[in-house]
Amino acid sequence: MTPERFEHLLSLVGPLVTKTNTRMREAISAAERLTLTLRYLASGDDQQSLSFSYRIGRTTVSHIIQETLTAIWLALKDKYVSPPQSASDWKNISRDFETIWHLPHCIGAIDGKHIAMQCPKNTGSLYYNYKGWFSIVLMAVCDASYNFTLVDIGQYGSTNDSSVLNSSDMGKAFEDGSISLPEPEHLPGCSLSRLPYYLVGDEIFALKPWLQRPYPGKNIKENESIFNYRLSRARRVIENCFGILVARWRIFRRAIQAKVETVQKIVQATVGLHNYLRQTDSATYCPAGFVDSFDSSGNILPGEWRRITSADEGSSALCNLPAARGTRYCNYALEVREALKAYVNSEQGAVPWQWDYIRRRGPIRVP
Helix, strand or coil: CCHHHHHHHHHHHHHHHCCCCCCCCCCCCHHHHHHHHHHHHHHCCCHHHHHHHHCCCHHHHHHHHHHHHHHHHHHHHHHHCCCCCCHHHHHHHHHHHHHHHCCCCEEEEEEEEEEEECCCCCCCCCCECCCCCEEEEEEEEECCCCCEEEEEEEEECCCCHHHHHHHCHHHHHHHHCCCCCCCCECCCCCCCCCECCEEECCCCCCCECCEECCCCCCCCEHHHHHHHHHHHHHHHHHHHHHHHHHHHCHHHHCCECCCHHHHHHHHHHHHHHHHHHHHHCHHHHCCCCCCCEECCCCCEECCHHHHHHHCCCCCCCEEECCCCCCCCCCHHHHHHHHHHHHHHCCCCCCCCCHHHHHHCCCCCECC
């Protein structure tokens, strides 16, 4: 973050954390409160270390962090983490996915992560996840430019993946159609007369008309492998979003030692700061080569965030949700996936390198 960017952020957050001086003492300035909180998030230092560094009492440090985390979220959420409000907004995201990642009608990539934390008091096994530690769930959707568009934060770590999405506000909105998605439209080369707009996710999610996932299994046909490859190109955007979050905000490098409410505030603040910096100072926050990219032959070029986080592999506070089992799909969702498969294998929807990329990976079944 540049000094100019910090001053702009302070102008947004400062009014919410400024305290009045009294005859008894001089209040800690808004700039120092924001600096301390950003240091806490970016370094991952414990609050006792910050107390020594800033020469502020341990209890005061805790209060400052709590208040400033809330202020950051309130100051940034409406402008920088606001979900698309209309069908035209979703179409703009779809055009970006088609231009950058060559996948039409895609309105976002979705994934969920467990946020590791210390055992909360008096909660039994509510936060105890399948990995054997305590967590809350972050479910997120992002656009083609690594910005979070929809987030659901704070569901119990013991909740299975299907329940997390189905019980979240975003899942309910997609299911009942209240999220103002564009109407299905014709796509040249597609077998369906009108193809709906959809999210892309991995195998943890159930297949739905508004959520497409890869074909399961290893021994699949060539056209299905090409569909999976094209889908995974777009799906990697959300993986990179989480990677940037861990690489830039080291509070996520290990289990967070805080109450559940504080962990939720930490996730909210870092999501808001991520979007804020992506939209206002991307060259500094996420320079060229920091995220995954593809060469002219379709090969994946790993981003710098993978090297930064690889040293902490296995100890990161972010962990994948478990894979779904026994999920049944509706017929229309299957029709949508079949139509997309036909499109990406057609003359209108294919990219030049896809067959070479798939075939050099080894023998595959011919459709």
